[in-house]
Amino acid sequence: MTHVVVDPVTRIEGHLRIEAEVDGGAVKEAWSSCTMFRGIELILEGRDPRDAWAFAQRICGVCTTVHAIASIRAVEHAIGATPPPNARILRNLIIAAQNVQDHVVHFYHLQALDWVDIVSALSADPVKTSSLAQSISDWPLSSAKYFAGVRDRVKAFVERGQLGIFANAYWGHSAYRLPPEANLMAVAHYLEALDWQRRFIKIHAILGGKNPHLQSFLVGGMATPVDPDAQASLNMGTIASLRKLIAEGLDFVTRVYIPDILAVASFYKDWFGIGQGVTNFLSYGDFPMDDNAQPELYIPSGVIHSADLAHVEPVDQAKIDEYVTHSWYDYSVGNDTGLNPYKGETHPHYTGPKPPYERLNTVEKYSWLKSPRYDGAPMQVGPLSRMLVAYATGRPARVKELIDKALATLGAPPTALVSTLGRIAARAIEAQVLVESMGMWVDALAEGMARRDYRIQDTSKWDPSTWPKDCFGAGFHEAPRGSLGHWVHITDGKIAKYQCVVPSTWNAGPRDAKGQPGPYEASLVGTPVAKPEQPLEILRTVHSFDPCMACGVHVVDATRRELARVRVS
Amino acid sequence: MAHTRLMQELERQGVSRREFLTFCASMAAVLGLPKGAAAAIAKAVESEKRPVLVWLEFQDCAGNTESFLRASHPTVADLVLDTISLNYHETIMAAAGAQAEAALDETVKQNKGSYIALVEGSIPGDPESGFCTIGGKAALDIAREVCGNAMATIAVGTCATFGGIPAARPNPTRALSVADAVPGLKNLIHMSACPANAENITALLVYYLTMKQWPPLDRYRRPLFAYGKSIHDGCERRAHFDAGQYVEAWGDEAHRHGHCLYKMGCKGPATSQNCPNVRWNEGTNWPIGCGHPCIGCAEPNFWDTMTPFYQRLPDVAGFNTDRWLDTVGLGATGVVAAGVVAHGIAEVTRRGRGRLVVEKPAAGAKPAGDQTGAKK
Numbered sequence: 001m002t003h004v005v006v007d008p009v010t011r012i013e014g015h016l017r018i019e020a021e022v023d024g025g026a027v028k029e030a031w032s033s034c035t036m037f038r039g040i041e042l043i044l045e046g047r048d049p050r051d052a053w054a055f056a057q058r059i060c061g062v063c064t065t066v067h068a069i070a071s072i073r074a075v076e077h078a079i080g081a082t083p084p085p086n087a088r089i090l091r092n093l094i095i096a097a098q099n100v101q102d103h104v105v106h107f108y109h110l111q112a113l114d115w116v117d118i119v120s121a122l123s124a125d126p127v128k129t130s131s132l133a134q135s136i137s138d139w140p141l142s143s144a145k146y147f148a149g150v151r152d153r154v155k156a157f158v159e160r161g162q163l164g165i166f167a168n169a170y171w172g173h174s175a176y177r178l179p180p181e182a183n184l185m186a187v188a189h190y191l192e193a194l195d196w197q198r199r200f201i202k203i204h205a206i207l208g209g210k211n212p213h214l215q216s217f218l219v220g221g222m223a224t225p226v227d228p229d230a231q232a233s234l235n236m237g238t239i240a241s242l243r244k245l246i247a248e249g250l251d252f253v254t255r256v257y258i259p260d261i262l263a264v265a266s267f268y269k270d271w272f273g274i275g276q277g278v279t280n281f282l283s284y285g286d287f288p289m290d291d292n293a294q295p296e297l298y299i300p301s302g303v304i305h306s307a308d309l310a311h312v313e314p315v316d317q318a319k320i321d322e323y324v325t326h327s328w329y330d331y332s333v334g335n336d337t338g339l340n341p342y343k344g345e346t347h348p349h350y351t352g353p354k355p356p357y358e359r360l361n362t363v364e365k366y367s368w369l370k371s372p373r374y375d376g377a378p379m380q381v382g383p384l385s386r387m388l389v390a391y392a393t394g395r396p397a398r399v400k401e402l403i404d405k406a407l408a409t410l411g412a413p414p415t416a417l418v419s420t421l422g423r424i425a426a427r428a429i430e431a432q433v434l435v436e437s438m439g440m441w442v443d444a445l446a447e448g449m450a451r452r453d454y455r456i457q458d459t460s461k462w463d464p465s466t467w468p469k470d471c472f473g474a475g476f477h478e479a480p481r482g483s484l485g486h487w488v489h490i491t492d493g494k495i496a497k498y499q500c501v502v503p504s505t506w507n508a509g510p511r512d513a514k515g516q517p518g519p520y521e522a523s524l525v526g527t528p529v530a531k532p533e534q535p536l537e538i539l540r541t542v543h544s545f546d547p548c549m550a551c552g553v554h555v556v557d558a559t560r561r562e563l564a565r566v567r568v569s
Numbered sequence: 570m571a572h573t574r575l576m577q578e579l580e581r582q583g584v585s586r587r588e589f590l591t592f593c594a595s596m597a598a599v600l601g602l603p604k605g606a607a608a609a610i611a612k613a614v615e616s617e618k619r620p621v622l623v624w625l626e627f628q629d630c631a632g633n634t635e636s637f638l639r640a641s642h643p644t645v646a647d648l649v650l651d652t653i654s655l656n657y658h659e660t661i662m663a664a665a666g667a668q669a670e671a672a673l674d675e676t677v678k679q680n681k682g683s684y685i686a687l688v689e690g691s692i693p694g695d696p697e698s699g700f701c702t703i704g705g706k707a708a709l710d711i712a713r714e715v716c717g718n719a720m721a722t723i724a725v726g727t728c729a730t731f732g733g734i735p736a737a738r739p740n741p742t743r744a745l746s747v748a749d750a751v752p753g754l755k756n757l758i759h760m761s762a763c764p765a766n767a768e769n770i771t772a773l774l775v776y777y778l779t780m781k782q783w784p785p786l787d788r789y790r791r792p793l794f795a796y797g798k799s800i801h802d803g804c805e806r807r808a809h810f811d812a813g814q815y816v817e818a819w820g821d822e823a824h825r826h827g828h829c830l831y832k833m834g835c836k837g838p839a840t841s842q843n844c845p846n847v848r849w850n851e852g853t854n855w856p857i858g859c860g861h862p863c864i865g866c867a868e869p870n871f872w873d874t875m876t877p878f879y880q881r882l883p884d885v886a887g888f889n890t891d892r893w894l895d896t897v898g899l900g901a902t903g904v905v906a907a908g909v910v911a912h913g914i915a916e917v918t919r920r921g922r923g924r925l926v927v928e929k930p931a932a933g934a935k936p937a938g939d940q941t942g943a944k945k
Binding site for chain 2: 005006007008009010011012013014015017035036037038039040042043047048050051054055058059060061062064105109110113118160162164165166167168169170194197198201202204205206207208209210211212213215216217218220221223224225226227230231232233328348350352353354355356357358454455456457459462533534535539550
């Protein structure tokens with residue numbers, strides 16, 4: 001038995017540590033620990049709820065829109081504000097752009113180097129690489145001359161001896177299986193995607209002023225004026241810009257991202273049988289399609305138990321509880337009792353080893369993440385959960401079509417999706433579905449302009465004197481990494497309590513009171529490890545979830561509320 | 570020969586010599602350098618000596634990292650990355666775990682006193698608190714070791730610069746800025762904002778590569794080329810401010826036509842940064858350009874001193890006059906309730922830490938019309 005520690009897990013957002021027992025060439029047991037804490041919910045207490053989105057947004061700069069969206073939805077729910085159609089449409093566009101951009105960046109810049117050997121690419125034949133590229137896609141950057149240029153550029157970089165971010169990696173590891181030509185093609189697309197993500201995210205700059213940390217969110221709507229006859233507003237010029245950027249995004253996803261996923265997956269099909277882990281799936285659903293109190297959602301909500309796609313249950317937030325049995329917090333009701341976020345309480349209490357340390361005491365508390373459970377069960381959240389719920393419910397129909405097509409290409413059954421490779425494939429399919437949907441919302445925005453509908457915010461609820469004296473709200477959102485919920489309690493126009501339950505908390509959380517491991521921990525069991533000192537395969541499974549640790553850590557401290565209540569009247 | 574190799578690489582990427590020089594010229598513009606400086610920048614960027622950088626992340630959200638990845642002039646930005654050697658950056662480096670830590674250790678050992686450390690995120694003041702550890706080591710110990718042995722340290726973003734959001738009241742983790750966590754660092758430069766603008770980070774590196782010196786700084790250690798002027802002074806809506814034309818409600822006619830956001834809470838008059846000029850995401854837009862007030866994210870303790878974000882600043886001097894903003898506004902918008910002004914002054918002065926917009930006691934607050942001549 002070998003004890004393997006991976007800390008820091010790199011190519012993620014935030015600070016994640018994995019400890020694992022490896023025996024007989026595979027992981028027997030694993031522990032996931034988040035090693036950073038800030039306490040943003042505590043910082044939110046006592047503040048103006050209209051400011052909360054900007055604070056919450058800073059939970060994460062990678063998923064830079066998601067906490068802002070969940071926050072404004074929670075506050076709107078509490079105070080009874082209703083965003084007008086323009087705001088709903090703008091938010092859908094922003095959310096879709098975030099998902100698409102994030103998924104592409106995740107695959108190429110965070111995940112790909114677990115599967116792609118850059119050093120091997122140096123020995124690739126550009127002519128053969130060109131044939132390979134042209135056999136899987138009609139993407140124009142595919143000539144032998146182009147690939148020779150990329151290869152020579154990488155070669156020159158390596159020969160200069162300063163490997164920078166590519167130094168000390170696992171190049172040449174036996175788990176890398178792509179031929180040199182596939183590696184070279186992937187390296188070329190790594191560089192292309194770096195340029196692409198910068199261009200595509202201009203959608204956020206148009207609609208949010210800047211990215212990261214867009215600045216156009218408002219409780220009750222959006223701050224971006226809409227008027228086809230004004231030059232300081234979103235107008236037909238911006239509609240044209242959005243259409244162009246979306247078309248470029250669609251092009252890259254369709255002709256590069258999806259073909260690359262299929263090509264890489266074809267060399268690693270055994271990873272459809274690795275990393276299954278927790279087989280319960282949760283999706284809150286997102287992309288409201290109308291302005292009713294219970295709108296139809298483009299990506300549906302639902303709960304799936306034990307990978308049983310024949311039964312999709314409705315989501316009930318009252319079934320969500322968080323546990324701190326193995327987390328560095330204390331509960332006043334006892335550490336083995338779960339608490340619903342509306343009643344959530346957390347007292348940070350670090351009991352881990354004194355730094356510098358070699359090992360965590362995983363028998364006791366070992367993470368800054370709590371353990372969220374749904375009806376007592378751990379849940380996987382993220383693109384795979386969303387795509388499974390969509391697949392099972394048949395909405396939108398495009399999901400089933402794309403999944404069936406991908407599975408047919410790879411000769412894999414639908415059950416194969418519940419795996420390390422399945423999570424990666426589901427993310428790409430979701431990117432395709434969402435980038436295709438964006439044109440529909442741009443059209444809806446243009447239609448509103450044609451009607452001269454200038455409404456962007458519910459001005460009737462801007463003044464805190466219009467709010468109930470004491471109110472509660474919950475806001476739900478499907479972020480790139482999965483189901484996100486914010487819960488807020490507002491008293492006298494100020495935040496009394498704030499709580500987030502975040503995708504990476506669901507996926508990366510530690511064991512609960514019953515000893516049930518979280519999804520990362522469960523998925524790692526059985527993951528092969530050829531060389532414990534080079535745990536490349538552990539990274540593959542962990543990265544397939546797209547970890548975001550800054551998001552995962554949060555705290556609300558009910559009994560120490562006075563700390564946060566700095567009066568400013 | 571360096572020149573030839575660089576140009577070969579540029580050509581492979583479809584970048585012409587002319588485009589490269591255009592890039593250098595735009596960098597010079599960001600830096601506020603005279604036109605001739607473009608040639609010097611081109612020469613420096615083409616140099617084969619690649620300075621070593623390490624990028625540390627502590628109590629952060631990776632927003633500055635993401636911002637850095639959005640650096641504009643895409644075809645040449647990769648080369649700027651190639652022009653430096655980024656030996657450690659958790660979010661994008663290939664190696665993980667022990668191998669990643671070894672890369673950092675070796676870099677510090679082999680380049681002692683000659684590398685540049687960039688820091689993103691605040692640092693918990695108590696290394697035993699467990700609030701931030703990497704590879705089992707406390708953030709504070711890592712910062713002491715890595716920044717302490719660097720030739721220069723660049724605090725990127727408001728968390729590393731001023732403590733940022735983790736240090737906002739009640740600062741649950743006793744989060745510190747780099748300057749407070751590791752006192753006495755030489756060549757410490759602050760690139761505040763939430764996040765720092767990629768163009769400014771790139772420009773700072775180009776500045777150093779070109780002139781082999783660090784830029785002059787303001788009183789908060791921020792380069793003058795990026796923080797030398799207030800948002801308000803460079804704002805495209807300034808004419809509307811001077812004319813007393815304000816947005817009164819989200820989506821009203823004034824809002825749609827780009828009038829001044831002061832009454833909606835804009836903190837541009839109290840914030841120094843070059844957003845109006847450089848803008849964001851390759852010059853696409855900026856927050857005020859999309860209709861939302863500036864929130865003052867480049868300023869110390871802005872989470873405490875600039876909030877509530879939608880409450881107007883009480884004390885803003887008008888155009889070419891020492892009169893108060895509300896007095897200026899009177900001409901066009903009619904009577905402004907004096908109580909609002911008094912209330913706002915009281916609020917900001919009581920707010921405690923950091924740079925205050927108003928530093929006089931609230932007690933003397935008078936109706937707006939009576940305050941003509943009052944100065945900051």
